[in-house]
Amino acid sequence: MTALTSTEWSLAARPVGMPKLSDFQMKTIDIAPPGAGEIQVKNEWMSVDPYMRGRMQDRESYVPPFQIGETMQGGAVGRVTVSNHPDYKEGDLVSSMAGWRTAWVGKPEMAMAQKLPEVGLPESAFLGVAGMPGLTAYAGLLRVAELKEGDTVFVSGAAGAVGSTVVQIAKIKGCSPVVGSCGSDEKVKFLIEECRYDAAFNYKTDTDYLAKVRELCPKGVDCYFDNVGGNLTDAVFANLAQFARVSICGMISQYNLQKPEMGPRASYMMLLIRQVSAQGFLVPQFGGKFPQGIQQMAKWFNEGKLTYREDIVDGLENTPEAFIRMLKGENRGKQLVRVS
Amino acid sequence: MTALTSTEWSLAARPVGMPKLSDFQMKTIDIAPPGAGEIQVKNEWMSVDPYMRGRMQDRESYVPPFQIGETMQGGAVGRVTVSNHPDYKEGDLVSSMAGWRTAWVGKPEMAMAQKLPEVGLPESAFLGVAGMPGLTAYAGLLRVAELKEGDTVFVSGAAGAVGSTVVQIAKIKGCSPVVGSCGSDEKVKFLIEECRYDAAFNYKTDTDYLAKVRELCPKGVDCYFDNVGGNLTDAVFANLAQFARVSICGMISQYNLQKPEMGPRASYMMLLIRQVSAQGFLVPQFGGKFPQGIQQMAKWFNEGKLTYREDIVDGLENTPEAFIRMLKGENRGKQLVRVS
Numbered sequence: 001m002t003a004l005t006s007t008e009w010s011l012a013a014r015p016v017g018m019p020k021l022s023d024f025q026m027k028t029i030d031i032a033p034p035g036a037g038e039i040q041v042k043n044e045w046m047s048v049d050p051y052m053r054g055r056m057q058d059r060e061s062y063v064p065p066f067q068i069g070e071t072m073q074g075g076a077v078g079r080v081t082v083s084n085h086p087d088y089k090e091g092d093l094v095s096s097m098a099g100w101r102t103a104w105v106g107k108p109e110m111a112m113a114q115k116l117p118e119v120g121l122p123e124s125a126f127l128g129v130a131g132m133p134g135l136t137a138y139a140g141l142l143r144v145a146e147l148k149e150g151d152t153v154f155v156s157g158a159a160g161a162v163g164s165t166v167v168q169i170a171k172i173k174g175c176s177p178v179v180g181s182c183g184s185d186e187k188v189k190f191l192i193e194e195c196r197y198d199a200a201f202n203y204k205t206d207t208d209y210l211a212k213v214r215e216l217c218p219k220g221v222d223c224y225f226d227n228v229g230g231n232l233t234d235a236v237f238a239n240l241a242q243f244a245r246v247s248i249c250g251m252i253s254q255y256n257l258q259k260p261e262m263g264p265r266a267s268y269m270m271l272l273i274r275q276v277s278a279q280g281f282l283v284p285q286f287g288g289k290f291p292q293g294i295q296q297m298a299k300w301f302n303e304g305k306l307t308y309r310e311d312i313v314d315g316l317e318n319t320p321e322a323f324i325r326m327l328k329g330e331n332r333g334k335q336l337v338r339v340s
Numbered sequence: 341m342t343a344l345t346s347t348e349w350s351l352a353a354r355p356v357g358m359p360k361l362s363d364f365q366m367k368t369i370d371i372a373p374p375g376a377g378e379i380q381v382k383n384e385w386m387s388v389d390p391y392m393r394g395r396m397q398d399r400e401s402y403v404p405p406f407q408i409g410e411t412m413q414g415g416a417v418g419r420v421t422v423s424n425h426p427d428y429k430e431g432d433l434v435s436s437m438a439g440w441r442t443a444w445v446g447k448p449e450m451a452m453a454q455k456l457p458e459v460g461l462p463e464s465a466f467l468g469v470a471g472m473p474g475l476t477a478y479a480g481l482l483r484v485a486e487l488k489e490g491d492t493v494f495v496s497g498a499a500g501a502v503g504s505t506v507v508q509i510a511k512i513k514g515c516s517p518v519v520g521s522c523g524s525d526e527k528v529k530f531l532i533e534e535c536r537y538d539a540a541f542n543y544k545t546d547t548d549y550l551a552k553v554r555e556l557c558p559k560g561v562d563c564y565f566d567n568v569g570g571n572l573t574d575a576v577f578a579n580l581a582q583f584a585r586v587s588i589c590g591m592i593s594q595y596n597l598q599k600p601e602m603g604p605r606a607s608y609m610m611l612l613i614r615q616v617s618a619q620g621f622l623v624p625q626f627g628g629k630f631p632q633g634i635q636q637m638a639k640w641f642n643e644g645k646l647t648y649r650e651d652i653v654d655g656l657e658n659t660p661e662a663f664i665r666m667l668k669g670e671n672r673g674k675q676l677v678r679v680s
Binding site: 233263267 | 573588589603604605606608609610613615617621
């Protein structure tokens with residue numbers, strides 16, 4: 001029997017604005033051997049994601065806040081080391097929400113564990129194209145925005161794990177142009193040369209968003225995949241086509257604000273003027289469609305239609321750095337931590 | 341052959357803020373006899389509606405702006421007096437967009453004319469429960485918001501022609517509570533005693549909207565039918581239930597503003613936090629469903645399940661007064677003008 005200790009991260013303090021390393025604390029604890037119906041899992045990969053920043057605030061978001069001193073949660077992939085559960089055996093690959101730690105013991109359903117299929121994908125892909133970000137892109141485009149061939153698609157936060165998958169699905173589905181915004185010239189290059197975006201701009205230097213979106217989406221935006229919110233979203237809304245559909249996936253521009261921001265009511269009014277549908281969504285609401293989405297993503301990957309890029313930080317002890325790096329937009333591709 | 345003149349209203353000037361009588365001008369013109377494929381119609385009723393205020397601005401809305409000196413448009417019901425069109429005969433009842441005038445001549449499709457069925461409804465009902473406002477309520481609840489039995493429904497602008505129909509359809513469909521906001525204590529009484537609202541409040545005197553909506557919709561709002569926008573909408577958004585649906589039908593709070601207003605971005609964020617769908621819509625987008633909607637509304641009316649109230653101003657010459665009265669919220673029931 002292995003790994004009866006786990007090294008785990010919790011909040012030392014609630015971050016104010018951009019999190020800093022001193023907001024986090026690490027400890028190593030003993031974990032109990034698995035009881036009846038429980039499994040023991042050694043994590044191999046974990047994901048750091050923008051939504052985690054929301055859980056660090058003590059206010060309502062779509063998931064409950066993390067508590068100071070309690071081990072945080074997040075997507076992780078690992079191998080079963082001991083199983084007292086009939087559906088799992090030693091060596092099975094599982095995804096779970098028991099990240100920010102090296103190992104865990106418990107009932108699979110308590111950790112939202114899911115046994116992963118052998119579909120020709122590398123393990124870490126289950127935190128990327130075949131995991132939460134990939135399935136977010138899949139559900140947000142195909143179920144929420146009801147993507148149609150020929151749609152003009154705009155993606156904010158285009159270089160992230162979700163955005164760089166959104167564009168590929170949109171191209172597979174025959175959309176054009178697919179346009180993205182991101183936070184550096186290097187990312188603009190990445191979007192166009194590697195991710196197949198038709199056009200992209202750096203929102204930090206090209207600040208006349210209204211003109212830029214109009215220039216790059218001359219027929220108006222039919223489908224807006226929003227990861228960002230704020231001023232950029234106002235500009236996209238002003239350029240929405242009639243009967244446009246907005247998939248609201250995230251609002252990274254708002255997560256670190258210390259007080260709530262005001263914006264023009266004109267954006268809400270555009271929903272009426274252009275008869276637009278806007279929908280906020282989270283992948284779990286499409287939970288029942290997970291296996292179908294994973295199979296589809298694996299199929300596209302194995303056919304060479306879908307690629308991805310990872311940005312790997314080694315060692316669980318470096319998770320807060322990886323998290324802050326991702327929040328600052330310094331990652332190139334899906335930000336992962338190789339746990340061991 | 342009758343009515344070869346028409347008395348018509350146009351804008352004398354673009355209104356600034358609340359329109360005044362001097363913004364309008366009336367003239368009587370000769371109209372040509374009907375040519376091939378044309379009909380001549382004498383209007384009997386016309387409707388004044390909030391959306392017309394938008395068309396008086398020289399800026400984009402969902403319909404093109406009225407031009408100074410050109411006869412305005414709007415919903416009207418009249419009788420065919422002469423027909424050179426095979427589908428129409430003298431005496432047929434037709435709805436059209438050729439309001440703000442006593443008579444018109446032209447191809448039916450140019451006036452968006454529609455021959456009205458004999459379904460046991462009074463003529464004026466085709467401008468109310470079986471016309472644009474009624475079908476707006478019908479489509480907004482059943483097609484846009486996908487109303488479900490047991491939903492908590494909130495209606496802003498609850499005493500208007502649309503709002504007072506929304507509540508009745510919601511009650512027929514088993515929703516509870518159905519709560520409305522309106523602009524006077526007398527209207528609150530009307531909403532509860534005549535319109536079957538479960539609760540209502542006067543937004544001019546009960547100004548803690550957040551607390552009021554929470555009090556009256558303790559389980560959260562599942563379906564929000566928005567005619568108003570602005571601060572009240574922010575409060576409803578803060579009280580939306582998970583998976584709520586918002587039908588955006590109008591934004592009367594914004595139409596008379598002389599400069600665009602700012603509002604909290606938190607409202608847009610609620611779409612994400614509570615996984616909400618919000619959709620702006622206009623009845624014409626459901627055009628193909630019109631006959632079905634009219635039949636359903638007539639059925640409910642004839643079964644005594646659907647009632648309505650009209651506020652009638654007599655004489656085309658008094659149309660601007662009727663319009664301003666409606667914008668100020670002084671009407672009780674659907675504001676109509678009896679043309680002759």
